[in-house]
Amino acid sequence: MSSPQITRQMxxxxxxxxxxxxxxxxxxxxxxxxxxxxVATALLVPGYTGSKEDFAPIFDLLQTRGFRxxxxxxxxxxxSPGSTEADAxxxxxxxxxxxxxxxxxxxxxxxxxxxxxxxxTRAAVLSEPAAFSSLTLMSSGPSELPHGxxxxxxxxxxxxxxxxxxxxxxxxxxxxxAGDPNWQAPPEPLRGFLRERFITSSAHALEFMGxxxxxxxxxxxxxxxxxxxxxxxxxxDDNAWSPESQSDMALRLGAREVIIDGAMHSPAIENPTxxxxxxxxxxxxYATAERTSP
Numbered sequence: 001m002s003s004p005q006i007t008r009q010m011x012x013x014x015x016x017x018x019x020x021x022x023x024x025x026x027x028x029x030x031x032x033x034x035x036x037x038x039v040a041t042a043l044l045v046p047g048y049t050g051s052k053e054d055f056a057p058i059f060d061l062l063q064t065r066g067f068r069x070x071x072x073x074x075x076x077x078x079x080s081p082g083s084t085e086a087d088a089x090x091x092x093x094x095x096x097x098x099x100x101x102x103x104x105x106x107x108x109x110x111x112x113x114x115x116x117x118x119x120x121t122r123a124a125v126l127s128e129p130a131a132f133s134s135l136t137l138m139s140s141g142p143s144e145l146p147h148g149x150x151x152x153x154x155x156x157x158x159x160x161x162x163x164x165x166x167x168x169x170x171x172x173x174x175x176x177x178a179g180d181p182n183w184q185a186p187p188e189p190l191r192g193f194l195r196e197r198f199i200t201s202s203a204h205a206l207e208f209m210g211x212x213x214x215x216x217x218x219x220x221x222x223x224x225x226x227x228x229x230x231x232x233x234x235x236x237d238d239n240a241w242s243p244e245s246q247s248d249m250a251l252r253l254g255a256r257e258v259i260i261d262g263a264m265h266s267p268a269i270e271n272p273t274x275x276x277x278x279x280x281x282x283x284x285x286y287a288t289a290e291r292t293s294p
Contacts, residue, residue: 008269010190013059018070022100028052028079029072029101032059038068040133040283041105045098046071047115047139048154048209051078051197054114058268061276067283070105074120076205078197089208091216095123099131107131110283114138115240115265116145116213122223129226134286136231136279139265141241142249143218150240154210161203170198220252230255231282235263235270256282 015032030052042062044055052071062069075097076082076089087093098121102109111132113121118140125135145151160169174195177183186194223230232250234243236259243259250257258278263270 008057008272009053010193011057011059011272013056014063015056015059015069015071020070020072020101020104022097022104024097024100025075025081027072027075027097027101029070030056030059032063032069032071034063034066034068036066039066040110041068041070042110042112042279042283043098043102043105044069044071044112045074045114045117045121046077047113047117048213049198049201049206050114050117053078053193053197054266055112055268057272058276058279061272062280065276065280065284067110067280070101072101074117074205074209076202076209078201082202082205084204086204086208086211089205089212091119091123091212092127094120094209094212095127098124099128102131108133110134110136110286112136112138112279113140114268115140116209119213119216122219125226125228126219126222129228132228134229134231134283135223136233136282137246137249137255138275139234139238139240139246139267141245142220142252144216145213146241146245148239151214154214158207158210161207166199166201166203166206170195220249224253229282229286231258231278232256233258233260233267233275233278235260235265235267237264240265258282 015030018029018031020027020029046052046054051073055071059069073080074094108131111121118137121135125132157169230253232246232255234246247257260267260271260274267275
């Protein structure tokens with residue numbers, strides 16, 4: 001990935017910091033509002049090791065289409081407080097967080113989950129379908145993360161999260177990457193942000209979210225039964241869940257499917273224009289909460 005692509009994660013935007021307070025805790029967020037009354041509100045949920053800033057390149061693109069955008073850090077991610085309890089990071093509990101946040105923002109709303117966030121937003125929809133006008137699974141799969149480099153990284157890191165500490169793990173990882181002649185170090189200020197985000201996140205969140213992502217069963221049929229309109233969107237060269245598995249998931253759901261060219265696992269960063277257009281066009285189709293009941 002080139003430097004111009006990865007620097008988009010630090011894209012300037014018109015959003016403002018927001019703390020969403022719910023009966024389940026407080027969550028750090030970025031709130032992006034259009035100048036006039038929003039067409040609708042969308043809640044964006046990041047993936048494993050991610051944060052609300054992962055959606056920065058599409059904030060203002062969606063704002064210009066009339067949508068209010070709220071992107072969050074899940075519990076234990078970056079600026080949201082975490083827990084030391086394993087059960088706090090199950091799909092059920094993290095999904096319940098999303099439902100609680102949705103109620104604070106006003107339901108029904110559009111919901112987007114990137115990668116691991118897709119598994120969590122699916123759990124939220126399964127628990128309370130009426131809270132959501134639609135669901136977008138962005139670069140997420142039907143079940144646990146399949147075997148490959150990303151799964152190996154999570155499995156390899158877990159035994160060391162507490163023993164070594166996040167700072168040492170991050171710096172050691174960067175040193176290892178530097179040994180690859182094809183690797184390009186991110187420029188500042190992105191480099192500093194990525195390090196700060198990782199080392200200030202909860203080690204317990206990384207441990208237990210990782211376990212959750214590696215054990216989630218296939219719940220595609222259950223999601224289809226909710227009747228919530230769904231978009232399956234992924235990069236043409238996704239290297240986490242394969243494009244083939246995501247396409248099959250879309251078919252099984254009867255969902256709209258959009259493939260983003262020039263993107264791998266982070267289409268909002270790698271091709272923000274096409275990603276924002278796909279989201280806004282999908283949301284415009286379901287501008288109200290009306291849908292066929294399950």
